[in-house]
Amino acid sequence: MISTKDIIPKSETKDSAKRKGIIPKTETKGVDFCEMKNYFYIIRSDFGCYMRTRNLNKGSDVSIFNLHLSCKDGDHYIGHEDGHFYIIKGNKYRRVKDLTTDSNAIMYDLHPNCQGGDHYFSADGKFYIIFKEKSIYRKTTDLSKDSNAEEYKLHASCRNGLYYWGHIHRFYFLKPGSEWGVEFCSSTDFSKDKFSGVYSAHPDVLNFLPGGLSITKGPAFGNWENIKTITNDSNTLVKWTKKINKKVGYNKEKMSQITRSWKIDTTASIGTGELAKLIAMCQFSFSAEFGGSNVNTENESWNKMTEEEEELTFDLKPQERLYLWQYQLGIGKESVLFCRDLTINHNKNPPADIPLPTVQKENK
Numbered sequence: 001m002i003s004t005k006d007i008i009p010k011s012e013t014k015d016s017a018k019r020k021g022i023i024p025k026t027e028t029k030g031v032d033f034c035e036m037k038n039y040f041y042i043i044r045s046d047f048g049c050y051m052r053t054r055n056l057n058k059g060s061d062v063s064i065f066n067l068h069l070s071c072k073d074g075d076h077y078i079g080h081e082d083g084h085f086y087i088i089k090g091n092k093y094r095r096v097k098d099l100t101t102d103s104n105a106i107m108y109d110l111h112p113n114c115q116g117g118d119h120y121f122s123a124d125g126k127f128y129i130i131f132k133e134k135s136i137y138r139k140t141t142d143l144s145k146d147s148n149a150e151e152y153k154l155h156a157s158c159r160n161g162l163y164y165w166g167h168i169h170r171f172y173f174l175k176p177g178s179e180w181g182v183e184f185c186s187s188t189d190f191s192k193d194k195f196s197g198v199y200s201a202h203p204d205v206l207n208f209l210p211g212g213l214s215i216t217k218g219p220a221f222g223n224w225e226n227i228k229t230i231t232n233d234s235n236t237l238v239k240w241t242k243k244i245n246k247k248v249g250y251n252k253e254k255m256s257q258i259t260r261s262w263k264i265d266t267t268a269s270i271g272t273g274e275l276a277k278l279i280a281m282c283q284f285s286f287s288a289e290f291g292g293s294n295v296n297t298e299n300e301s302w303n304k305m306t307e308e309e310e311e312l313t314f315d316l317k318p319q320e321r322l323y324l325w326q327y328q329l330g331i332g333k334e335s336v337l338f339c340r341d342l343t344i345n346h347n348k349n350p351p352a353d354i355p356l357p358t359v360q361k362e363n364k
Contacts, residue, residue: 021176023210023290024162026118030072031210033165033174035123036079040165041099042208049270050099051208051262056184059202063263064275066101070094076120079165086122086143086291093143100267111146113138123166130190132159138188141218143202153230158190171198182215207258214291215284216258218332220283222293222349224343224350225335228324232316241313246326247338249305255280280336284329287361290343293329293354297304300339310342323348327355 004253026073030045042051045067054061071094074087087094088110088294117129117138129138132154161173174184185196206212214220227246232238250272259279261270270278286292305337314322325343328335343351 020172020240021211021290022162022178022182022206023197023286024176028210029350030074031174032074032077033163034079034085035165035167036081036085037083039077040167041069041077043074043099044203044208046075046211046282047270047275048072049268049275051205052278053202053205056201056205057199059204059261061263062261063265064268064270065100065265066268066270068096068098068100070102070105071096071099072095076117078120078122080122080127081168082123083275086120086127088120088143100265108144111140111142111144111147113149114140114143116303120160120162121164121166121171123171124169128164128166128171130154130164135159139256146336152189152191155191155193155243157189157193161185174201182212204261207279210282211286211292212292213258213279213331214286219288220286220293220329220331221354222284222295222327222329222354224325224348226323226348227326227329227342229348230314230316230322230324232318232320235318237318238316239313240316241307243311243312244324244342245307246309246342247305249303249336249338250277250280251305251334251336254334278330283331284337294359295354296359297329297337297356300356302335302337305338307348320346321347325350329356 007136032043034041039052039054040056044050048067050062052061052063054064071087074089076088079087080086084095085096085099091111092108093108095106096102106303118132121144127140127143128342135154137150137154138149138151141147159175162176165172168186171187171190172184172329175248183198184201185195191357198359203216206215228244230240255276256273259276265270281297284293284295286295287294323345325356327339339355341355345351
């Protein structure tokens, strides 16, 4: 006779040993922090939008806006007290009044002394450029003329920032994650080992950053889940036919929780559900170093998760056992993407292959 066994519990994976962390600016393009008029901005060119908040520590008044096509893919973004954003791309920069409308846009050439910086920000009406390899930072009042330029030694304690930005009279940088979570430091002088404050970054802020879900939810994982075990305990050949229920698609409700407190501007072309999906897809594509699975999920079903029924028929030999496996992707402890295809084998160990393409790194 034929009997079914209980679902095999999900085995402990090695994902818990993955290093979690925010992806640094040096490994992303079109992602940056800046500040203007007491608002903090996080640019995500890959999503075509940006986040604005009053407070990075409290996550207050979080809103999402469209990023104008001409304002995308900048190497660096600066907010200045003159009411303009400065977008650096290569050896030129674009000055605009509004990142959504690209209003009052003017193009300039970067002065040779202001080219090739690792980080750019503005504070107290000045521009600052960090050159990490030289361990210096440069101050100027004009990026095209390098007016009133001065250089300072960058203290060792200020060199490990993932992102840098300015606010009125202070400098800030985001620190790599530690046992205390992700923090950002405030200073009035990057040439000294002296900070005026260390603050934790709010989860709403972290969730918008590349790699942030690995901090707030846990690292991504991908594994084969045994959804059914079929056994022929008899001594004769048996034809087994049965309908199998399986989950297929994307747990939109679960992932949308990360964007629940975000306000989407009425003119934005992206909704909270779509944005949550993009954030999840990115997290899966990152390397294990940043809590990802290094897989491309573009060809998977990102429609709302549904229960599907599939009829299966097997000829089972005497004492034969079959295992039905489904590949699932998740973040933290919960699966959020259920792949459509099933794999069948005779082994209680999950299949060794991964049914998704690996992410191909771009040459920089």
